[in-house]
Amino acid sequence: MRKPETIEPDPWHFPRPELAEGYLRAFELKLSSARGLFARRRMGKTEFLRRDLLPAAAADGYLIAYTNLWDNRSAPDVALVAALTDALEPQGVKAVLTKLGQPLKKVRASAKLPGGAEGALEAELAQQAVDKSEALREVLKQLDRQKKPLLLVIDEAQVLARAEHGDFSHALRAALDIRKGSIKVIFAGSSETTLREMFARASEPFYNWAPLEAFPLLGDEFVAFTIKLMNSMARQVLTLKQGKRAFDELHRTPEFFKRFVERYMLYQPQGEEAALAHTKASVFSDEHFLKQWTEMNPADQAVITMLARGESDLHAKEGMAKLSVMLGKPATRNTAGHALRRLQSENAVTRLALGDYRIEDEAFAEWIRRRTAPKH
Numbered sequence: 337m338r339k340p341e342t343i344e345p346d347p348w349h350f351p352r353p354e355l356a357e358g359y360l361r362a363f364e365l366k367l368s369s370a371r372g373l374f375a376r377r378r379m380g381k382t383e384f385l386r387r388d389l390l391p392a393a394a395a396d397g398y399l400i401a402y403t404n405l406w407d408n409r410s411a412p413d414v415a416l417v418a419a420l421t422d423a424l425e426p427q428g429v430k431a432v433l434t435k436l437g438q439p440l441k442k443v444r445a446s447a448k449l450p451g452g453a454e455g456a457l458e459a460e461l462a463q464q465a466v467d468k469s470e471a472l473r474e475v476l477k478q479l480d481r482q483k484k485p486l487l488l489v490i491d492e493a494q495v496l497a498r499a500e501h502g503d504f505s506h507a508l509r510a511a512l513d514i515r516k517g518s519i520k521v522i523f524a525g526s527s528e529t530t531l532r533e534m535f536a537r538a539s540e541p542f543y544n545w546a547p548l549e550a551f552p553l554l555g556d557e558f559v560a561f562t563i564k565l566m567n568s569m570a571r572q573v574l575t576l577k578q579g580k581r582a583f584d585e586l587h588r589t590p591e592f593f594k595r596f597v598e599r600y601m602l603y604q605p606q607g608e609e610a611a612l613a614h615t616k617a618s619v620f621s622d623e624h625f626l627k628q629w630t631e632m633n634p635a636d637q638a639v640i641t642m643l644a645r646g647e648s649d650l651h652a653k654e655g656m657a658k659l660s661v662m663l664g665k666p667a668t669r670n671t672a673g674h675a676l677r678r679l680q681s682e683n684a685v686t687r688l689a690l691g692d693y694r695i696e697d698e699a700f701a702e703w704i705r706r707r708t709a710p711k712h
């Protein structure tokens with residue numbers, strides 16, 4: 337059963353109020369009713385959506401709903417309906433339950449349980465027999481009775497693109513289509529390829545539904561903010577220049593930079609160089625990379641290694657020759673093609689353009705490069 341989510345305040349959060357305002361203004365001006373945002377992993381999408389955008393929307397008079405479909409990838413329909421339910425008053429939740437055929441007695445009893453009526457609805461939804469699309473329509477009908485507009489944030493939205501969720505996605509699109517005035521939607525995700533397919537393929541439920549754009553990344557202002565806060569607590573201060581260098585060396589990834597700052601704070605006598613070296617070693621050598629790696633077949637390993645080294649001429653003669661050497665047997669065009677398809681479906685690799693591929697997780701790319709770098 338899900339507890340209503342509250343987020344603890346975090347002094348290390350670098351607020352981005354202008355960015356949040358920008359999205360809300362665009363909705364207000366009716367320039368769009370949906371937006372799609374993508375950025376690579378660990379770049380701060382979720383943190384922005386939850387700590388900046390949703391609170392700003394609530395302050396602006398929106399009802400808000402958030403769901404992360406990656407955490408619920410086997411049942412995104414349940415997760416979505418549950419998130420929308422959080423925006424309802426208890427009365428509305430009960431009305432939905434009644435519609436879905438849940439006996440009222442059971443509802444009353446469950447209202448005393450932790451999680452209350454929402455919990456009862458989520459438990460009910462998870463049952464096989466419940467038609468998720470119908471549940472969605474009922475929840476939206478209740479939302480229609482509210483005076484306020486709703487901001488729905490769907491994080492890791494690419495899960496909806498999977499074929500097995502097609503029926504529900506179609507129902508969702510149809511339901512949102514007729515509510516463009518009252519429900520604004522943000523789709524976010526780290527897999528640019530899949531998000532693109534979701535919005536650009538005529539056969540997909542969300543075809544042409546939201547413009548897809550790059551999520552603006554954190555930069556020097558974030559570094560300055562973090563270094564300043566750190567210096568207010570540290571005995572040995574760091575200069576902004578040192579901070580920027582560390583940020584660059586960590587591929588401008590906010591999560592890794594925060595780990596560097598933490599390491600520096602805890603081991604100040606060892607200094608900045610040591611903290612950076614430690615952070616790099618730990619973030620670029622995670623155990624799960626080894627697991628991810630060993631689960632790949634040799635062709636996938638060879639192809640992803642070439643991509644990590646910036647060699648994307650996979651189908652060209654030289655590329656195939658290199659692949660053959662790595663595999664110890666002749667590679668064909670199909671070898672690379674099949675491997676690329678598998679790597680994309682596992683979200684390990686994304687296709688930017690024809691013949692132009694990139695590893696989704698820069699830390700994994702770095703790990704692969706380090707793994708295969710000649711030892712001195």
Ligand SMILES: Nc1ncnc2c1ncn2[C@@H]1O[C@H](COP(=O)(O)OP(=O)(O)OP(=O)(O)O)[C@@H](O)[C@H]1O
Pocket residue numbers: 348349350351352375376377378379380381382383384525526554590591592594
């Ligand atoms: N605005 C911010 N201020 C301070 N730290 C941040 C900020 N944004 C991100 N971070 C740091 O980076 C980490 C990763 O951010 P977040 O989880 O939002 O990334 P993401 O883009 O959603 O990644 P994923 O694609 O893996 O879900 C956070 O846990 C936090 O430590």
Ligand SMILES: [Mg+2]
Pocket residue numbers: 381382383491
């Ligand atoms: Mg995220």
